[in-house]
Amino acid sequence: MHDVVIVGAGPVGLFLACELGLAGCSVLVLEREPEPGSPWRAGSLGMRGLSATSVEAFYRRGLLQPLLTASGVHDDRGPGPDADAPSPPRGVGHFAGMMLDPARVDLADLPFRLPSPAMDGMLTNLGAVETVLSEQASKLGVEIRRGVTVSAVAQEGEGVVAYAGEDAYAARWLVGCDGGRSAVRGLAGFEFRGTEPLFTGYVMLCTVADPDGLSPGFNLTPTGMYVRMAAGHIGMMDFDGGAFDRSQQPTRDHLQAVLRRVSGTDVTLSDVRLASSFTDRAMQTTSYRRGRVLLAGDAAHIHSPLGGQGLNTGIGDAVNLGWKLAATVHGYAPDGLLDTYTRERHPIGAQVLDWSRAQVAVMRPDPHAQAIQGVIRDLLGTRGGTTYAFERVAGSSIRYDLGSEQPLVGRSAPDFRLEDGTRLGDLTQDGRGVVLDFTTDGRLRGSATGREGRLRYAAGAARNDLGLGAVLVRPDGIVAWAGDRDFEREALERPVSQWFGHAQL
Template sequence: MNTDVVIAGAGPNGLMLACELSLAGIRPLVLERLPEPAQENRANGLVGQVVRMLDRRGLYERLTANKDTPRPAPGFVFGALPIDLSVLEDNPLYLLQVPQRRIEQMLEERAVELAVEIRRGHELTGFTQGVDGVSLQVSGPAGPYSIETRYLVGADGGHSVVRKLAGISFPGVTTDDTIARTAHALVPAELIDPATGGLDIPGYGPIPPFLHHRTERGLFVYAPLPGAPAPLISTMEWNEQGAEGPLTFAELRASAQRVLGVDIAFGPPDGQGPHLTRKLTGGNTRLAERFRDGRVLLVGDAAHVHSAIGGPGLNLGLQDAVNLGWKLAADVLGTAPAGLLDTYESERRPAAERVVMSSRAQSALIAPGSAVTGLRELVTELLGDRRGVRLIADLMSGADIRYDVGCDHPLAGRWAPDLDLADGVRLAELTRDGRSHLIDFTNGDWGYPATVGLPGSDVPCTALLLRPDGYVAWATDAPHPDAQSRASLLAAVQRWLG
C-alpha cells in the first residue's frame, strides 16, 4: 500500500503528530507494536507551554471536562526547591494533573475523529530510503507486509527502532548511581494533613504533596493524584544497592525510612488496580545527532531522553509534534517554501538542549550531601529575586524559546500571547483549526484576509501573523498598513507559508 506519512509509535507524541497532520489535510498511518495501550503511567501531568498549546487545539477542555481556561500555577519546584510564581505578573508556568494514560486515550479518540488509521500490533522491522519515499517492512498479526510512504516519522520512544535503523547516533550519558522506587500505597489516615493534603509525620514534620522533598540522604515524593487508586509514594537514593527482582512494599518502606529517617507504615492499596510498582536504576541523558535523515524524522523521546525531574518530557515532545505537523503537511501537499522542513530541527533541537541542561541542573540540586546543601542554599537566594524566578519559570515552561523567524519585533518568534478577538472569541478558539492566521488590531487593509482583534492599551502590537503551531511569524507596531509593513508581511508569508 502507499501512504503519505507513516508514524511509528502511538504514544502521546505520535498521536499528537497524527492529529496535527490531519488538521492540515494529511491522513497519516500510525503503526504501534503493542497490541493494546500501555496501562502504566509514565507521567502524571503536564507542565509548561504544552498546557496552553492543548487549549489552542480544544484538547484542554477534553482533559479537564470543563470549559475553564488554563490558569498559571502559583508555585512549583526546581530541583526540589520551592518557587513562588505569584511574584510574576505574567507567570508562564501552567500545570495540569492528568495521567499519561488519559492523555493517550484522549489523543487517540481525537485522531480517530480525524480519520487517522491506527494499527496496533504492527511493528516496523526495517526500511530503505529512496529519492521519493521510504519502503517499510512491517510485521503484523497476519504476517509481514510492505508499505510505501513519502515520509517516516519515529515516535517510538527512547529505544527508537526508527532512529537505530536510520543510523542516527544517540550520544549522551548513562548513569547507574541512583535507584528510583515508585508505587501506589495507602498511608495511615492520621498522617494526612487535611489543610494541605500532604503528610505530617511524627518525628519528622510536614511533607507537602506533589513536590520533590529532598534530604541529605535522598528524595521523597508523596502524590495523592486525583482519580488514582491510591497516592503515589516515590523515593530516590544514590549509591544504594537495590534488591533484585520486582519492587516490594517492604523494600519501598525501607527506602523511605533511609531517606526520611523515620518509618511510615504504608502498605498496598485496596482493589484490583492497576496498581503501579516500579523500580528504575540509573538514567539516560541523550540527544540524537540529528532529528532528520532524508525522509525519516524523529519526535519526542526518539530524539531526546533526559531526567523526568520537573516534568519536561511531554512538554518538549508534544511541542515537537506540533512544530513538525504543519511543516511536514505543507511539504507533502507541495505548498511548503524552500527549507521549511529543515526548520524543524533548527528550531526544536535548541529547545531540547535547554531541557537537557535544566534536567542536569536539577539532578545536581537533588543529590545528597552537605556540598549540595550549600549549593541549594545559594540557589534558594537566587530564587528569592524576581529575576531568578522569571529565568527559571521561562526555562521550565519553555517560554524562553524564540525561533529565528526573520522579523525583529519583540513578539516575533515567540509563543503568541493570549489575545481577545472580535465577537468575544479567544485566540485559543481561533487556532483550533491548526491553520495560520493574520490578526489585525488596526481595521486596515493588509492585502490578506485578517481576523479582527480588539484594540486596547494592553495589545502588544498592531498586527501579527500566527503560525499554525502558535508562534508569531511576524508582527508590527505600524499604526496602519503602509508600504513598508505590507512588504515585511509579504516576506513573512513567503518565508513560512509559501
C-alpha cells in the first residue's frame, strides 16, 4: 500500500507528487494517457503563463533554473536579485483582453516585495513544466504509471482503493488531479456547483489565407474576441451561450464561420491542423476533501482560461496540500491541519472563478458590457487600477486568514537575504519550514529547531528585514508568524505548535 495515490500526471499532480516525495512519502501517480507527449502541451498550443507565486514555488524547490532551461527562457530581467530595490515587472497580463501596462504598477503599494530570482512570472509550456516535474519526481522515488484509467474509487477503513479495470491500487490517501472532467470527483461523490457558460471558446492551429486581415494579439470586438498568436495559433470566443456541442470536433467550415463573425472580417482558413473547444462554465466543489479523497487543480474548480489563472491556482493547491498531507501521513500533523487545505484554498478558488466571470461579463457583445469596457479601460489607465489588477494576476494579493493582524502573516514570504548571501529560497529547497532570526543578539541561537526535522533555523542580519526581528515560514512559503525586533522567544511557541505539531524550539 502506498501512502498516497495521485490520479493525473499533469503539472498539478506532478508538483504534488514532488512535494510528497520530498517529505519521504511513498507516492504512486496514475495517468490515463499512455505517453507524456502531446501537440497540445508543446509549442504555442501548450503555452501558459506562470504567475509570480507559481515561479516562486519552483524557485523555492530549486527547480526554477531547470524550468527556465526547459522553456528556452533566458533570464534577462535587468537589475538582478542583488539590487537594493525590486525592479518593475516586465509583463503583467491582461483583463478581459485589455492589456496592462507594467509601467503603471505602483511598487510603493507592494510593501513586501523584495528582489528575488523569482521576481516576475514567465511564459512556458505544459510540456516543459511536466518534463521538469517528472524528472524531479523520479529522483524522489515517485512511481508514475501511464495508460491507467481509473473507473472506481472505494474508501475502506483507514485507506482508499482506486480501481482501473481488474487492477486495484490501494493507498492511505487518494488525490484527484485529473482535470476539469475529473473522474475522481464524480466517483468519490463531490458536490460540484457553479454557473453555466455564456460563450464557446476555440483554439486552433491553422493556416489563414489572408492573415493580414487579422490583427495580432488580443482583439476585443463588438461580437466577441479573437487572439492571433504566432505560427497560426488562433483563439476565439463566440458568445453563443456555450451552445457548441463539445463532443464533436469543430470542422474547418464551422471555425471559419466563427472567426469571420467575431473578427468582423471575411478571412479564409486554408486548413486546420488541430482544433479544440472550451466554455466559460465556472464550477467548484463545495469541499476539497471527502474522507480520504482530496482534489486539487481543475478537478476541484473549473473556469474559463481568461487571465491564465487555472494552472497557477492548481499549483497553489498542490503546494498548500503537499506538506499538510505529508505531515498527516507521518503522524505529526496537529489536529485539523489537513482541514486547513479546504479552508485556505477554497476561498482562493472562488475568487478566481469570480475574476473569470467578471472578465466574461465585460466582454459580452452588448451595449451594457461595452459601456463597462470603457469604464474598465479608464481604470486600467491609472496606477491604482493597474496595480490592483497586477496583484490579482500575479497572485501577490493572496493572503490566508491565519488569525493575525500582522500584515505579513498569511502572505507569501519575501525572499529575505541574509548578510552572508543566504536567501530564504536557499533554505526551503528541502521542503521544511524555516525560522529566520534577524536579531543581533541571536536570541533563538542554539535552539533545537531542527531536532525533529520539521524546521530549519537560520540567524543573521538581513539586507532588508522589513523592520522584523524574526519570521516563521511554512513549507509552502507562507508566513505563519512575524515578530518585531522586540519579540520574545515564547511568542513563537504557539505558531510552531499550530503548524508543526511538537517540533521543538
